[in-house]
Amino acid sequence: MxxxxxxxxxxxxxxxxxxxxxxxxxxxxxxxxxxxxxxxxxxxxxxxxxxxxxxxxxxxxxxxxxxxxxxxxxxxxxxxxxxxxxxxxxxxxxxxxxxxLGLVDDEQYARRLAQELFERRKFGTRRVKQELRQKGIADDLIEAALEEFSTDRDETVETIRAILERKYPAAWEDEKTRRRAVAALQRYGYGFEDIFAALNAEPEE
Missing domain, CATH: 1.10.10.10 (Winged helix-like DNA-binding domain superfamily/Winged helix DNA-binding domain)
Incomplete structure (x- = not known):
């Protein structure tokens, strides 16, 4: 040719x-x-x-x-x-x-994304884990990032309560708003136990 x-x-x-x-x-x-x-x-x-x-x-x-x-x-x-x-x-x-070349680093990427999702987006552990898996992060790197940035139960409940007060203040009084709030918080990655723990606490004045 x-x-x-x-x-x-x-x-x-x-x-x-x-x-x-x-x-x-x-x-x-x-x-x-x-x-x-x-x-x-x-x-x-x-x-x-x-x-x-x-x-x-x-x-x-x-x-x-x-x-x-x-x-x-x-x-x-x-x-x-x-x-x-x-x-x-x-x-x-x-x-x-x-x-x-060092331009891609899954460990650092997982840490930065987990921190953003927990601290800025206010996602729960399950949602953060899901987001990291969708990015193709290995399970061991996901677990390390979750261990570093996830909060204990008291802090998690406090975060949920803050979301409720900001987005669903009527959830403590109105059943329809309460159901919407629960569904939204599940999408955020929070479990029923923590959600209802926050709902059963009185909102701050």
Whole structure:
């Protein structure tokens, strides 16, 4: 097979023409590093390697772009790259490379997210655990984060009571509001025992 032409395309891609026909688009930087030019011969193995290198480079660029905006867990980053029309293998390799560079750290990510969910969002332990699992955090890292930032029962009940006073002040008097409050607090990740402990305490004046 002969590369008969190379034409620039959008998004830093180049169109390769092989034996006079449009064949594949590859990352322009990867193509330049390969040294390939019109008139060169290329076999199937070389073309496959070029496409793999192109996908890997573009996936890493996508990873860096995502990490510029906010931190990601390794699994979350891999999933987002895959959804951006990259194959799973290229996405996995890009996420692993970001981890090797120290740009992805699931332990630190889990700690920061758990602290935010507990302290700012006022979520209960079950909801925090669910959120961390959805980000692909390993169970041992989840347990460590929960142990560091979760509160004891008295503090949990106090947090629930504060949510009730702020969002559902009528819950102590109106049954309909009480049911809505209980359902909402369950979604926050709190258990019935703690919810009713807070509801059975008198609201502050």
């Amino acid at each position: 002969i590369i008969t032409d190379i034409q620039p395309r959008r998004r830093r891609l180049s169109q390769l023409y092989i034996d006079g026909e449009a064949a594949v688009k590859v990352d322009t930087e990867t193509l330049l590093k390969s040294g390939l030019a019109p008139g060169d011969e290329i076999d199937d193995e070389q073309l496959h390697a070029l496409l793999q290198d192109s996908a890997a480079h573009r996936a890493e660029e996508k990873a860096l772009y995502l990490l510029e905006h906010r931190a990601h867990s390794k699994k979350e980053l891999e999933d987002k790259i895959t959804r951006a029309e990259f194959d799973r293998e290229a996405a996995r390799r890009a996420a692993e490379h970001m981890e090797e």
